[in-house]
Amino acid sequence: MITTSKKVIDEISFGLLSPEKIRKMSATRVITPDTYDEDGFPIEMGLMDTRLGVIEPGLRCKTCGQNVRECPGHFGHIELAMPIIHVGFVKTIFNIMKATCRGCGKLLLTDKEVEKLREDYKKIVEMGESTAYFAKEVAKMAVKVERCPHCGRENLPVELDKPTTFREAGHKMTPAEVREWMEKVSEALGKDLLLLDINPEVARPEWMILTVLPVPPVTTRPSITLETGERSEDDLTHKLVDIIRINQRLQENRDAGAPQLIVEDLWELLQYHVTTYFDNQTAGIPPARHRSGRALKTLAQRLKGKEGRFRSNLSGKRVNFSSRTVISPDPNISINEVGIPIRVARELTVPIKVNAHNIEKMKELVRRGPSPEPPAGVVYIPGVNYVIRPDGRRIKVTKENASTVAERLEPGAIVERQLQDGDIVLFNRQPSLHRMSMMAHKAKILPYSTFRLNLAVCPPYNADFDGDEMNLHVLQSEEARAEAEILMKVQEHILSPRFGGVIIGAIHDHVTGCFLLTYKNREFSREDAIRILSSAGYKGKVTGKMKGKEIFSKILPKGINLEYKAKACNGCEKCLKEKCPYDAYVVIKNGKLITGVIDEKSIGAFKGEIIEYITRKWGTEEARSFIDRLTKLAIAAIMTIGFTTGIDDEDIPEEAQLQIREQLEKAKKKIQQLIRAYNEGELEQIPGRSLEETLEMEIMRVTGKARDQTGEIASKHLGMDNSAVIMARSGARGSMLNLSQMAGCVGQQAVRGERIRRGYKNRTLTHFKKGDLGAEAKGFVSSSYKNGLTPTEYFFHSMGGREGLVDTAVRTSRSGYMQRRLINALENIKLEEDGTVRTTTGEIVQFVYGEDGVEPMRSIRGKAVNLDLIIKEVANE
Amino acid sequence: MKFDILKHKLVPHHEILKEKEVEKLLRTYNIRKENLPRILTTDPVVQAIGAKEGDVIKIVRESPTAGTSVAYRLVVSKGIE
Ligand SMILES: [Mg+2]
Numbered sequence: 001m002i003t004t005s006k007k008v009i010d011e012i013s014f015g016l017l018s019p020e021k022i023r024k025m026s027a028t029r030v031i032t033p034d035t036y037d038e039d040g041f042p043i044e045m046g047l048m049d050t051r052l053g054v055i056e057p058g059l060r061c062k063t064c065g066q067n068v069r070e071c072p073g074h075f076g077h078i079e080l081a082m083p084i085i086h087v088g089f090v091k092t093i094f095n096i097m098k099a100t101c102r103g104c105g106k107l108l109l110t111d112k113e114v115e116k117l118r119e120d121y122k123k124i125v126e127m128g129e130s131t132a133y134f135a136k137e138v139a140k141m142a143v144k145v146e147r148c149p150h151c152g153r154e155n156l157p158v159e160l161d162k163p164t165t166f167r168e169a170g171h172k173m174t175p176a177e178v179r180e181w182m183e184k185v186s187e188a189l190g191k192d193l194l195l196l197d198i199n200p201e202v203a204r205p206e207w208m209i210l211t212v213l214p215v216p217p218v219t220t221r222p223s224i225t226l227e228t229g230e231r232s233e234d235d236l237t238h239k240l241v242d243i244i245r246i247n248q249r250l251q252e253n254r255d256a257g258a259p260q261l262i263v264e265d266l267w268e269l270l271q272y273h274v275t276t277y278f279d280n281q282t283a284g285i286p287p288a289r290h291r292s293g294r295a296l297k298t299l300a301q302r303l304k305g306k307e308g309r310f311r312s313n314l315s316g317k318r319v320n321f322s323s324r325t326v327i328s329p330d331p332n333i334s335i336n337e338v339g340i341p342i343r344v345a346r347e348l349t350v351p352i353k354v355n356a357h358n359i360e361k362m363k364e365l366v367r368r369g370p371s372p373e374p375p376a377g378v379v380y381i382p383g384v385n386y387v388i389r390p391d392g393r394r395i396k397v398t399k400e401n402a403s404t405v406a407e408r409l410e411p412g413a414i415v416e417r418q419l420q421d422g423d424i425v426l427f428n429r430q431p432s433l434h435r436m437s438m439m440a441h442k443a444k445i446l447p448y449s450t451f452r453l454n455l456a457v458c459p460p461y462n463a464d465f466d467g468d469e470m471n472l473h474v475l476q477s478e479e480a481r482a483e484a485e486i487l488m489k490v491q492e493h494i495l496s497p498r499f500g501g502v503i504i505g506a507i508h509d510h511v512t513g514c515f516l517l518t519y520k521n522r523e524f525s526r527e528d529a530i531r532i533l534s535s536a537g538y539k540g541k542v543t544g545k546m547k548g549k550e551i552f553s554k555i556l557p558k559g560i561n562l563e564y565k566a567k568a569c570n571g572c573e574k575c576l577k578e579k580c581p582y583d584a585y586v587v588i589k590n591g592k593l594i595t596g597v598i599d600e601k602s603i604g605a606f607k608g609e610i611i612e613y614i615t616r617k618w619g620t621e622e623a624r625s626f627i628d629r630l631t632k633l634a635i636a637a638i639m640t641i642g643f644t645t646g647i648d649d650e651d652i653p654e655e656a657q658l659q660i661r662e663q664l665e666k667a668k669k670k671i672q673q674l675i676r677a678y679n680e681g682e683l684e685q686i687p688g689r690s691l692e693e694t695l696e697m698e699i700m701r702v703t704g705k706a707r708d709q710t711g712e713i714a715s716k717h718l719g720m721d722n723s724a725v726i727m728a729r730s731g732a733r734g735s736m737l738n739l740s741q742m743a744g745c746v747g748q749q750a751v752r753g754e755r756i757r758r759g760y761k762n763r764t765l766t767h768f769k770k771g772d773l774g775a776e777a778k779g780f781v782s783s784s785y786k787n788g789l790t791p792t793e794y795f796f797h798s799m800g801g802r803e804g805l806v807d808t809a810v811r812t813s814r815s816g817y818m819q820r821r822l823i824n825a826l827e828n829i830k831l832e833e834d835g836t837v838r839t840t841t842g843e844i845v846q847f848v849y850g851e852d853g854v855e856p857m858r859s860i861r862g863k864a865v866n867l868d869l870i871i872k873e874v875a876n877e
Numbered sequence: 878m879k880f881d882i883l884k885h886k887l888v889p890h891h892e893i894l895k896e897k898e899v900e901k902l903l904r905t906y907n908i909r910k911e912n913l914p915r916i917l918t919t920d921p922v923v924q925a926i927g928a929k930e931g932d933v934i935k936i937v938r939e940s941p942t943a944g945t946s947v948a949y950r951l952v953v954s955k956g957i958e
Pocket residue numbers: 463464465466467468
């Protein structure tokens with residue numbers, strides 16, 4: 001048993017290590033830059049000295065006498081030949097210099113002013129506010145002083161030459177001189193150091209200039225042995241080698257009385273090495289590099305950023321009982337399920353406690369071993385990987401020992417059973433931007449190597465199958481499983497808290513399928529109707545031919561009443577409702593689709609009215625079952641009817657091509673006219689715009705109109721017999737704009753919302769005359785995607801496209817950082833049972849959650865109730 | 878003539894709570910005064926209604942989602958704790 005004692009952290013204080021302290025905690029002084037001798041043994045007083053800890057099995061630590069696993073490692077130290085400035089404290093040193101006199105070390109303020117500062121400081125401490133800015137204020141006051149009020153020395157301006165060089169009135173100060181100054185300051189100020197935000201009890205200013213450098217234990221910088229037998233040292237060790245080498249040379253040269261210039265050069269070099277040892281990304285100096293050209297990872301790099309200790313090892317960790325692989329679709333599993341490859345299922349386990357009631361079952365399970373042979377007709381049965389005995393011993397179950405382990409199984413043991421159908425698992429896709437990025441699924445063990453998921457859950461995960469990978473976590477306790485099932489199951493997320501509408505629903509072919517099924521109420525033969533309905537799990541009788549709307553009605557729950565405008569609605573001025581000529585007004589009465597075509601608005605993710613209604617009225621279980629039936633019905637329908645799309649969907653007749661070309665010619669002429677008017681000064685200026693801006697706006701308007709018109713001409717020849725149009729109109733995929741760009745003309749390309757103008761002097765490309773303001777010269781693409789772009793058009797199109805790419809790249813990184821900051825700021829705010837929102841310390845943030853107390857997920861598109869619907873339902877009864 | 882900020886349409890209704898009301902408020906939420914959100918004595922509205930340090934102010938805002946929403950704030954001279 002491991003015993004733990006409860007200790008509460010009361011206070012953390014930060015201070016500086018004094019040279020004496022560094023020497024005292026040091027296990028040895030390090031003097032040689034070499035690490036190992038010819039026999040591969042660590043050299044004494046070298047960087048790998050066994051007094052600093054051991055990393056090789058078999059060796060014992062000379063300091064604590066323990067071996068590899070036990071010895072925590074011990075610090076050593078390097079005696080620096082000359083003082084070196086610590087980069088991390090340059091700003092603090094600079095601030096002290098500004099605030100104090102180099103002659104006497106006192107604050108450059110009169111005694112009266114200092115007395116006032118002491119009082120101010122006391123007040124700030126009493127109010128519990130940060131004293132961090134106080135020191136800066138003191139320095140600000142002091143720099144203006146011309147002469148020290150205490151010793152009368154002139155106050156010369158100090159400059160900081162980044163990263164570590166200080167100058168007084170232009171003269172370079174050596175670190176030794178800086179240290180001297182700091183010594184004077186701590187001598188003269190004593191307790192008043194607090195005014196400079198330094199606690200004299202734990203830190204003295206001169207300690208910010210190093211005379212002794214601590215050498216971290218070898219355990220923090222272990223060397224690795226490559227396959228070739230070659231030793232490869234840690235980056236920190238490399239850096240320390242550099243420091244010791246230069247330190248040695250500096251010492252020798254100084255002791256031999258070498259010329260000042262040489263000593264200073266070496267001193268600066270040592271400063272460089274120590275600086276990069278702390279932070280190899282210090283601004284103003286080149287980073288130290290490996291022989292291969294890779295920048296070294298030194299102390300700051302170990303901690304900082306995404307790959308640093310904090311974000312990568314402390315805030316986030318790798319976990320057991322998890323798995324990651326490529327995802328692929330499976331229309332035959334429920335939205336609540338996830339398909340798991342057999343190989344993954346054999347690796348992931350669920351712990352089961354053995355008791356008097358299940359012991360026989362568990363024995364049978366253990367007897368199977370880790371890779372049982374499934375009986376004929378079954379693809380998979382779970383085995384057992386480990387058994388944990390009541391005494392805590394973990395036994396690996398193998399084919400050989402399975403039966404003996406099973407026999408010895410007793411109540412209190414834990415059997416780690418392999419995954420089986422129905423186990424609750426968490427499924428996740430990064431980036432985990434909202435709660436629907438991690439949902440609970442029921443496991444379904446399947447052959448092959450990918451995770452399988454129902455297509456209707458792609459929208460919440462934002463997943464597609466172009467190589468996306470997802471993570472899976474197996475829950476290990478009853479509590480976790482219960483919580484996941486109640487709060488995290490997929491069906492509990494059909495309604496999104498983002499906008500209070502559905503997020504799990506039909507996509508792509510599901511939408512097309514339902515559209516084709518119900519559009520113009522197509523008739524189906526009895527056989528086709530049976531095929532479609534049976535695949536959706538319909539159990540009733542089919543007696544003869546059936547209409548599409550009738551078939552769709554069969555999967556609707558009884559008692560559903562809805563009325564709304566479909567996606568196909570043209571937004572006519574006066575809606576004819578049931579008599580809509582486009583069949584875009586959906587009426588469902590008592591579970592029967594009377595009029596209207598089923599499209600994205602009815603069943604789609606983000607929009608689906610029917611799904612939303614069912615979820616609200618009958619709950620998530622009914623909604624899940626509806627989505628499962630719906631997707632299967634839609635797939636059966638689209639396969640029965642047949643559907644395909646290809647490049648010839650964008651074919652338009654010769655005469656339409658001609659019309660389009662005519663329109664474009666007209667537009668180009670119009671632009672020429674505008675330019676002529678502009679040149680002759682006849683262009684009428686738009687108020688608040690310059691003449692140039694007016695011209696640009698007019699031209700943009702003409703080009704925009706030209707594209708729309710060509711689109712219209714193209715659309716005229718792209719009817720509802722066209723697959724691409726069906727997809728666009730039903731909301732399955734693509735838009736009419738996409739189509740008109742493919743068939744008609746791509747249109748004006750823009751960078752920063754303007755016609756393209758960058759490139760050469762007074763022109764975009766050398767293909768055009770200087771000062772040409774015409775359509776072609778400024779990025780108008782009159783070709784269609786299908787006919788192909790000219791080289792200049794292609795170039796302009798790439799410019800516009802590149803801007804889009806850059807924008808998204810910038811946006812994602814910025815919103816990512818923004819989200820991180822929000823999460824860190826809000827992570828300990830909680831909704832209490834009384835409806836208030838409070839911090840962990842009990843401070844109230846909101847008196848009623850969100851002002852209205854409405855949970856967005858249970859809201860109706862953000863509102864607490866849908867009055868219209870309630871009135872309608874009450875009126876009907 | 879000084880402009881009356883309390884009449885500005887962007888300034889919600891502020892009022893100082895009476896001793897008894899404060900007690901009731903603290904009882905309702907089972908909190909101490911320090912757990913309330915704060916407002917500085919230097920806040921223009923606080924000065925306009927003449928609230929003193931330690932007073933609790935009731936603020937009634939118009940809310941697009943809830944009609945009106947009520948919040949309370951403790952008047953403090955500078956950040957406390
Ligand atoms: Mg993808």
